[in-house]
Amino acid sequence: MRSFRCTVCSSTLYFENSVCLGCGSPVGFSRAERRVRVLGDDAVCVNARLNGCTWIVEAPGEQCGSCALTRTRPDDDNAVGLGRYALAEQAKRRLVFELDELGLPIVTREQDPDRGLAFDLLSSRDTPVTTGHADGVVTIDLAESDDAYRERLRIELDEPYRTMLGHLRHEIGHYYEMVLVLDEHSSWRGRVRDLFGDDTASYAEALDRHYAEGAPQGWQDAYVSQYATMHPYEDFAECFAHVLHVHDTVQTAGAFGLAVSVDAATLDFASLISAVWLPLSYALNQVNRSMGQQDLYPFVLAPTVLDKLALVGEIVAATGSASRVGRLRGTP
Structure with a gap:
C-alpha cells in the first residue's frame, strides 16, 4: 500500500479514510489516479453506508x-x-x-x-x-x-x-492460473506443470486423501503450506497468495520507511525475496514477538518453494508489463 497525503493540510491519509483526520476534509480513493485525495464535486460509491466503501465514482448512485x-x-x-x-x-x-x-x-x-x-x-x-x-x-x-x-x-x-485477505489472495490465484496458465495457448503451462506437478490429476481424490491423511512427511522441503500439498492447483494458488503478500508488504514497508523502497516491476521476484523480503520478514516477526504476538509471516521458504514463488512472480511481472504496454498503446 502506498502512503497518501492530504492536499489541504499534508496530513497522512490512509487507504480506508473517508475524512482527513488533520483538517476534516472529505476524502476518497480514486482508482484512476490510484490515490486517496480530497473530494471536490466528486461522488463516492453508492455502497458507502452499506459496506464503508470510499471509492470515487463518476456519478452519484453508481457502484465503484x-x-x-x-x-x-x-x-x-x-x-x-x-x-x-x-x-x-x-x-x-x-x-x-x-x-x-x-x-x-x-x-x-x-x-x-x-x-x-x-x-x-x-x-x-x-x-x-x-x-x-x-x-x-x-x-x-x-x-x-x-x-x-x-x-x-x-x-x-x-x-x-x-x-480474509489471505483467502481472497488464494482464490484469486486460482482465477489467474485459469486465465494465464491453463489456457491451451499459454506459454507458461509447461513450466508450471514441470515445477508444480500434473494439474490433470483428480482433484476429488486429492481432496479426500488430504483430509484423510494430511500432508506428507517432509512437506516443508517443497511446499509453502500443508494445504499446498493437496493438489497442484492448491500449490499454485498458495504460492500466488504469497507473491501478493510479499509485493504488498514490501510496498507498504517502503512507503513508510521500514524497508528499502523498490519498484517491484523492475526487480525480479527472486531478487525481491533475497534482498528485501527475507530481512524485512525476519524483522517484522521479531517486532510482533516483542508485542507478544505471533509471527507476522510464519513461513519457512525452502529452496524449492523459492523456485515456485519465483516462477509465479515471473508470471505476474510479465503479465503486468504486457498489460502496461497495452494501455500505453491504447489496446484493452
Missing part, C-alpha cells in the same frame, strides 16, 4: 469498480451477515488495489459471461458455504470475517496464518 465485482451479498435483513460482508469488501478493495498496482487484468463478468471475475460473498447463517473458485467466480464464506470463528479453524487445521 471493486463493489461492482460482487455478484451476491447477504440479504438486507441479515445484520450479522452484512457486518461480515463489510469486512470482506474492505479486504477485497485492498486486493483490487494490489492487482491494479501489479498490472494484472481484471475481466468482469459483464465482459466475459463465462469466465469473467465475480465474487459471491455469502452468509452461512442459513446454509453451509464453501469458500472456493469456479470458472471466474470466487465464493467466500463470510463467517471467515469473524475473528473467533477464523481462529478456531486456524487451530483445528493446524494453519500458521488465516485471514
Whole structure:
C-alpha cells in the first residue's frame, strides 16, 4: 500500500479514510489516479453506508469498480451477515488495489459471461458455504470475517496464518492460473506443470486423501503450506497468495520507511525475496514477538518453494508489463 497525503493540510491519509483526520476534509480513493485525495464535486460509491466503501465514482448512485465485482451479498435483513460482508469488501478493495498496482487484468463478468471475475460473498447463517473458485467466480464464506470463528479453524487445521485477505489472495490465484496458465495457448503451462506437478490429476481424490491423511512427511522441503500439498492447483494458488503478500508488504514497508523502497516491476521476484523480503520478514516477526504476538509471516521458504514463488512472480511481472504496454498503446 502506498502512503497518501492530504492536499489541504499534508496530513497522512490512509487507504480506508473517508475524512482527513488533520483538517476534516472529505476524502476518497480514486482508482484512476490510484490515490486517496480530497473530494471536490466528486461522488463516492453508492455502497458507502452499506459496506464503508470510499471509492470515487463518476456519478452519484453508481457502484465503484471493486463493489461492482460482487455478484451476491447477504440479504438486507441479515445484520450479522452484512457486518461480515463489510469486512470482506474492505479486504477485497485492498486486493483490487494490489492487482491494479501489479498490472494484472481484471475481466468482469459483464465482459466475459463465462469466465469473467465475480465474487459471491455469502452468509452461512442459513446454509453451509464453501469458500472456493469456479470458472471466474470466487465464493467466500463470510463467517471467515469473524475473528473467533477464523481462529478456531486456524487451530483445528493446524494453519500458521488465516485471514480474509489471505483467502481472497488464494482464490484469486486460482482465477489467474485459469486465465494465464491453463489456457491451451499459454506459454507458461509447461513450466508450471514441470515445477508444480500434473494439474490433470483428480482433484476429488486429492481432496479426500488430504483430509484423510494430511500432508506428507517432509512437506516443508517443497511446499509453502500443508494445504499446498493437496493438489497442484492448491500449490499454485498458495504460492500466488504469497507473491501478493510479499509485493504488498514490501510496498507498504517502503512507503513508510521500514524497508528499502523498490519498484517491484523492475526487480525480479527472486531478487525481491533475497534482498528485501527475507530481512524485512525476519524483522517484522521479531517486532510482533516483542508485542507478544505471533509471527507476522510464519513461513519457512525452502529452496524449492523459492523456485515456485519465483516462477509465479515471473508470471505476474510479465503479465503486468504486457498489460502496461497495452494501455500505453491504447489496446484493452
